[in-house]
Amino acid sequence: MSNATAMGVLAGVRVLELGQVLAGPFAGAIFADLGAEVVKVERVEGGDDARAMGPAFRHGDALNFHIFNRGKQSVALDLKSADGLAAFERLVGEADIFIHNLRPGVPAKLGIDGASLCARHPRLIYCEISAFGSTGPMAMQPGYEPLVQAFSGLSSINGGPDDPPMRSGASMCDQGSGMWAVIGALALLQRRQQTGRGGILQTSLLETALVWNGQKADAYVNEGRLPLRDRSGHPGFVPYEAFDTQDAPLLICCGNDRLFAKLATELGRPDWLADERFASNRARLAHKAELLAQLQPLLRARPRAEWAARFEAAGVPCAPIHSVPEALAHPQVQALGILAPLPGEDFALTALPFSIDGARPLPRSAAPRLGADNAAHGLPPATVTPFTQNPQETP
Secondary structure, three states, rough: OHHHHHHOOOOOOOEEEEEOOOHHHHHHHHHHHHHOEEEEEEEEEEHHHEEEEEEEEOOOHHHHHHHHHHEEEEEEOOOOOOHOOOOOOOHHOOOEEEEEOOOHHHHHHHOOOHHHHHHHHHOOOEEEEOOOOOOOOOOOOOOOOHHHHHHHHOOOHHOOOOOOOOOOOOOOHHHHHHHHHHHHHHHHHHHHHHHHHOOEEEEEEEHHHHHHHHHHHHHHHHOOOOOOOOOOOOOOOOOOOEEEEOOEEEEEEOOOOOHHHHHHOOOOOHHHOOOOOOOOHHHHHHHHHHHHHHHHHHHOOOOOOHHHHHHHHOOOOOEEEEEEEEHHHHHHHHHHEEEEHHHHHOOEEEEOOOOOOOOOOOOOOOOOOOOOHHHOOOOOOOOOOOOOOOOOOOO
């Protein structure tokens, strides 16, 4: 199967996106990479806030905007005007899926909330992404990635025992919420095949954070266990973390007793297998400090490359802790071809993390200029102005 075929699996699906910055736009970018026609509705005053979220990269827009808006069309509308709302109504009437992550309260104020739009367009699949969820005392409160990571408890599980709580370097909640929106929309699209009706999908950054934190939360709820903070380690396996070697750290993951036996043999310590403190994973969990006190000096005696080669040959899972440049330069990452040049541009972006029948869907084009596709949708050219508004304001 060719990349072009993989990129067209959702050909014929029309998506209207009224997204800001990351969660909504990421959902739209996934649909665009899979071949859906994605029309992005933006404010005439500066468009999506992400256009100015950083220095100009290409065509006057920040790199973040290009990352999350590749392959889309842009229509600039003033949704505070009657003409703008009428144009939006026509566009949404032509769409299969509508995605937004507007500030809570804004959709209802504009008359484009889920109940209203789906009453007027019963085949529409309406996807709403909020910060704290569609119900509860904080439903109307806006939020951002680090706030939600902190609020949800997700920040509290990162780092080591003596570290302060810290956010993940990746935007797990924003991008995860975009993924759930796509998954839910595709499920509703399948249901519409049988019923002829769309539906309303609601997800949020907080719900996404709670799911990512689910293993820790479920352990607390069901067993009363607060999560241990292991930095690179794992609460259920020993040894399963980064260790210093003679020159650089190496992550070793013995996820079962068979792998531990291979590690012990390679380190010249078959006696560990007969030691009741170390013979099973549950015993090693109870005697972690004693095992690591013997393991760490052995690993420090030789350089990382030597240990990595030996462990890989023996079948012991291990990995160096790469920087971003080191990871991108590795032959395995290169072989995956996940960094995709954009047609007609001089830069590349990370493509979707899956293949369909052996081919990866690739971005079709760079992000659109603000209002570039007004004419293509029968709308008058937009008189756009430079970015002036604060993030999350009304479109």
